[in-house]
Amino acid sequence: MTAGNTKPTQESTNSMATRRPTLHRAVRLSGLFVLITALTSCATGRIDPTDPVGDNAKQIDGIMRLSGYMAVAVGVFVAVAIVVVIIKFRERPDDDPNDLPKQIHGNKKAELTWTIIPVILLVFLTVVTIPAVFDLSGKGDGRTIKVEGQQWWWQFSYDVDEDGIPDIVTANDLVIPVGEEVNLEILSNDVIHSFWIPQLNGKKDAVPGRVHHWRISSPVPGIFYGECVEFCGLSHANMQMRTVALEQDDYDAWVxxxxxxxxxxxxxxxxxxxxxFGRHCVSCHVVNGVYESAANGNANLTSGYAPNLTHLMTRTSFAGSVFELYNDDGSLNIADLREWVRNAPAQKPSRPDNRQGMVSFAEILNEADLDDLVTYLTTLGGHPPLMPS
Known part of the structure; x- marks a missing residue:
């Protein structure tokens, strides 16, 4: 634009035309961000890492919140600094396009400042974190429960009399007493998994050939939900579990x-x-007292390739905690259980041909057979000591 001439030049017109699409794109992206943020509040998942209950989970949450607050403070400072620089040193209409800012090479004060401050922040976080790492690791004084990850479900074994042989083998529901820090021996029977009950503690990997020690506790009764957080194959997203914390008397009765x-x-x-069940299921499943062949002669040691079903009805879920075993009114969820028995791969992605998941019986069992088999399953055990709310 020249002096005395208010008509925009071709250069300024092109500049404005370029700015408009950029502005429109920014508005659209901002609207998309707001929409995605709003949709996240509509999630109905039960896993809540923002509401710690156990002492270990609270310790982790405290460190996460501290580092989060620091990150937000640094982010806000940097964003404000960028905005200030953009406004203060923006191009103005009367600027000479040939008049460039003073060209400099480096600034020792600035470079030292933005190097030293992050180092101080990182050292501070390290000092805060290291004691927690050692405090959360290792074995405590409470009872020990063996946790085994397997594609795609979790098995829990209890050596009640501490003779080296598990006396209770169950799946999906990890039952613990309130007020006791329970030791977990976490391992895997196939690939790497990761055990996570966020309201009670952080994540701990389950690695084949290794035993990792972890501790969880709950000061109150309740059901706390978790999942595998290490990608482990086809049905990783469906490898869930839950911890059921019971008062001591209820826990003793459960044992x-x-x-x-x-x-x-x-x-x-x-x-x-x-x-x-004896004809089609015992090569993988165990029912202590009647069908123990899958455990190689000792039903208390292992459940073969599938969960021990001796006390199936005392659990709150099945199929790797994908389905609820009981409806909201307390009645058995016969519909889902029946469909699971009929055609498990259609309900949960799996590889039954490779012993990774339950086979389909859709072409093997007729409707009457399904009714009878489900009826038998409903006789296995009593009732859960605590129901989901």
Whole structure:
């Protein structure tokens, strides 16, 4: 634009035309960001890392919040500095395009400042974090529970009498007593998994050939949800679990009940289901007291390639905690259980041909067989000591 001439030049017109799409793009991206943020508040998942309950989880949450506040402060400072520089040194209409700012090479004060301050912040976070790392690692004085990750479910073994042989083997629901810091021995039977109950503690990897020690505790009764957080194959997203914290009396009653073995059912339908279970299921599943072949002669050692079902009905979920075992009104979730038995791969992605997941019985069992087999499964155990709210 020349003096005395108010008509925009071709150069300024092109500049404005360039700015408009950029502004429109920024508005659209901002709107998309707001929409995504709003949609995240609509999530219905039960896993909540922002509400720690156990002491270990609270310690981790404190460090995370501290580092988060520091990161926000640094981010705000940098953003404000950028805005100030943009406004203060922006190009003005009366600027001579040939008049460049003073060209300099480096600034020792500035470089030392933006190097030393981050170092101080990192050292501070290190000093705060290292004691927590050592405090959360290692074995405590409480009882020990063996946690085994397997594609795609979790198994929990309890050596009640501490003779080296597990007395209780269960799946999906890790039951612990309130007020006791429980030791977990975490390992894997196939690939690397990662055990995480965020309201009780942080993450701990389950690695084949290694045993990692971890501790969890809950000061209050409740059900706390978790999941595998290390990608482990086809159904990684469906490898969930939950921890059920019980008052000491309820926990003792649960242990006593879990020590009982199963027996042959007496009703006609359940007996037919029992026979079907013996023909189709015992190569992978164990029912202590009646079907123990999958455990190589010792039902308390392992469940083969699938969960021990001796006390199935005392759990709150099945299929790697993907499905609830009970409806909201307390009745059994027969519909999902029946469909799972009929065609498990259709309900949860798996590789049954490679012993990774349950096979489909859709072409093997008829409707009457399914009814009988599900009836038998409903006789395995009593009722969960604590139901999801």
């Amino acid at each position: 006593e009940d879990q020590m009982k073995v199963s027996s042959v059912p007496t009703s006609a339908s359940a007996k037919r289901g029992y026979d079907l």
